[in-house]
Amino acid sequence: MKPIERRKFLQLAGAGAGAVVLSSLFYDQLFAGMILKPGEELFASRFGVTKEIMKKVLDAALSKGGDFAELFFEYALNNNVVMEDDIIRESTEAITLGVGIRVLNGKKTGYAYTSDLTPETMQRAALTAAAIASTGAKVRVAAIKPVQPARQVYLMTSPFADAPLGDRITLVKEAYAAAKAHDPRITKVVVNLGDSLQCVTIVNSDGLMVSDARPQARLRASATAEEKGKRVTGSSNKGGRVGMTFYRTAGTTPKEIGEAAGKEAVILLSAADPAPGEMPVVLGRFNSGVMVHEAVGHPLEADGNWQKTSIMWDKLGQMVADPSVTIYDDATIPQYRGSLNVDDEGTPTQKVMLIDKGRLVSYLHDRLSARILKTAPNGHGRRQSFSNLPIPRMNNTVLAPGSASAEDIIKSVKKGFYAESYAGGMVENTGKFTFSVNLGYAIEDGRLAQPVKNATLIGTNVQILKEVEMIGNDLAFFLGSCGKDGQTAPVPAGTPTFKIRQMTVGGRS
């Protein structure tokens, strides 16, 4: 099961990750300049892990007969600030340091990791990972050649990493005030700003060595409204691989984020439970990317396809969707939450067409799946941290826009359901999925009518993809996080407004 849990921040806020750094000595030494000059220097200069040591660890990793070995070095800083009950309640700073050592032997993977970057400890971990093979060394480690990522998709001006805590607090307070001020019925607001800088160096037995310094930020607001004993919570968030200026740009200001959370809460006060049944469903722009993520993205991750557990494993080259449907994943969109210069195996990212006018043309690959399915990796090997194996994941998944206006799409429905925001979605290997709608509307005679909460949309991807009817011209993205195999990854997805001919809506009667 692969939930997108955009709600979980309510519980996570203040729990573990993140914090705020002052311009401390430590901080300056480690991170200032890292952004513009990423690379091997960090692990060599701070931890004494030179190229020669890396080579020796790779030698050890292949000493028992593996055919590919890789080291993933990570030093990451996460910051978090929480405001609640009118005060800055807490700030958190988290440091992640370690190396993950992977050995491939055919389809088999051996893995070990450690936070101690001494040559002896890394050597020992390499031998542990090497135990996936037992024939004795077969493949030699190539000479290590450092390369620079070919592109820079992150916004590197005014990095959060250089921002004093006071500046972050200002952003948080602005969002908080806007949510509180939106309506007198707002009784509770929680605002949370999380940002991180992840520095990685990836070295492998093919001789690749590449480093990347990846910023990430997200400002989130939740607002609870109360009226006549009824309580509801709305939320909103914006962010990406950006710096402070992002939150000084129209459309993504803290004030707008706070207001949006307050607005959703107030609308939910008047929301009713939907009547259950099958009906036409219009999926709104922004948040309905969750549908593309669950119904298309997950089933096309190549691990489930080489393992033949995904319902899509035997459908490559076939028409799997209405011919109006084109879906791609593009990790190179500048500054987007899911964008990367290189993936977590050092493969350059690219735009990958998945469904081209209804035809399934590619899966999302990491090195292992590409090797097994005899194709090239396409930059989708990702991992949560050094302690996790890379697996095929989405980055920014997009349903390409069509030509209809949102208004015309809604007008075309006499009686149906419109989904605006979601608590999340979930999909099985079988292609069966659900989305939990946080806020929706009944459609009556081509117009949005009664607000609706507590609805579930359910279906099977191979059926729903053929039921797509009208696609709008108003592409927009939501910012998601997704859990798969116990690993969380930032994964936005984008859709225009679009219509499904018929879908099961769960509700209460």
Next chain:
Amino acid sequence: MSAKSNDRMGLAQSLVTYGGKQGASEVEVSIQEGLESRVSVLDQNIDRLTESVFKGLSLRVFVDGKAASASSSDFTLETLERLVDNAVARARLAGQDPFGGLPEAEPVQAKAEDLKIFDPAVIEVTVEQRIAIAKAMEAVGLKDPRIKKSTGATCNSFNWDVTLANSKGFAGSYRRSLINCGVGFQGGEGTNLFEDYWGDSSTQLSDLKAPEAIGKVAVERVARLLGGRMVESQNVPVVFDPQMAAWLLGFLGQCLAGVSIARRQSPFADKLGTKVGNERVNIVDDGLLVGGRGTVPFDDEGVPCRRIGVIEQGVLKSYLLDTYWGRKLKQRSTGNSGGPNNLYWAAGTSSPEDIIKSVDKGLYLTRYLGLGQEPTTGDISVGAFGMWIEKGALAFPVSEITISANLGTLLQNVEMVGNDLELRDSVSAPTIKFAEITVGGKSG
């Protein structure tokens, strides 16, 4: 105590002292260090082997009622002291919070060794033994004609040490172990596929269920879904199997957490001491359950764990509180800073067979799909799979339907509670029958 555990306590206490010197009025440091060992098998071939030592240190400081926290997997002293310095400086910029601060030190009565949460045998299980367990579970499905595909089998073992020290004089540590294993299968025809999973976990190696038995349950859970179809939308009684009842109880635990109550993002805010369910609702959280998956002598803040009557005969007796959210509610921590410990719905007297027999027309719920649980309102809306009940017997499998309900209403409508409670997880429940829930499906 081994030399290493002395080292950890020494490190924790030295950072507590260092924080005080840097100007913190209160400091808490906790260290987790352990070994994880994972095996996964697919189609009887080894898929992945992972073996690693993991470690993490986390700390909290308070300066005049202002809080900051930090964590690190980099244990170099320079880094850790810098983290403390940063935390003290950051705390000064936080708001003054009258509810912040460490708990007053309370003696921990429970002895870790009496709680059966560590078993040296779990560490000694070899990679080969775990591969054999995974293969044996998977083999059951691979030779069953109703199963089309394995989705993989795993067997993992963990052991770890927790060390906690704070400036109020608390110093405690314990060691835990856990072994878990599980297998998933897929069955069905064409594009109408079904899957499910079954597994077991234990703090003690000898308590782990036999791999063949686990594999068999996984097979049966898939097989009974095969050919599942939709039913018309209607309101019917719904019987939750123990896994689904535990899922519902997990949501209840979330709604009873101090953070949800204090934020009033729960249907049970202001409901302490009132009747929130009928007399069949009896909920316990036992942090000291011997051998329990969630058992610990003290919680993340050093507050002793205990047995809590959460709901008794429908009356809400206690929330699940840590120190901070407890203070906001003018109550003491219940030892739940790590969430529910061993939360369970006390067993009733009916056999699961009798519960199904009592239903003329309704749903036997065995699997859900979705995230539709809204804590503020208690609303539930998810995809559902299971068996349709007709005239007291399981008639045919149902699939791709939805169930919608409200947790507050459900607790008032409990009709029967099963006698089949097994404390196999940190949240456990028996079979439970609810009077009426909306099932969404075909338009009738």
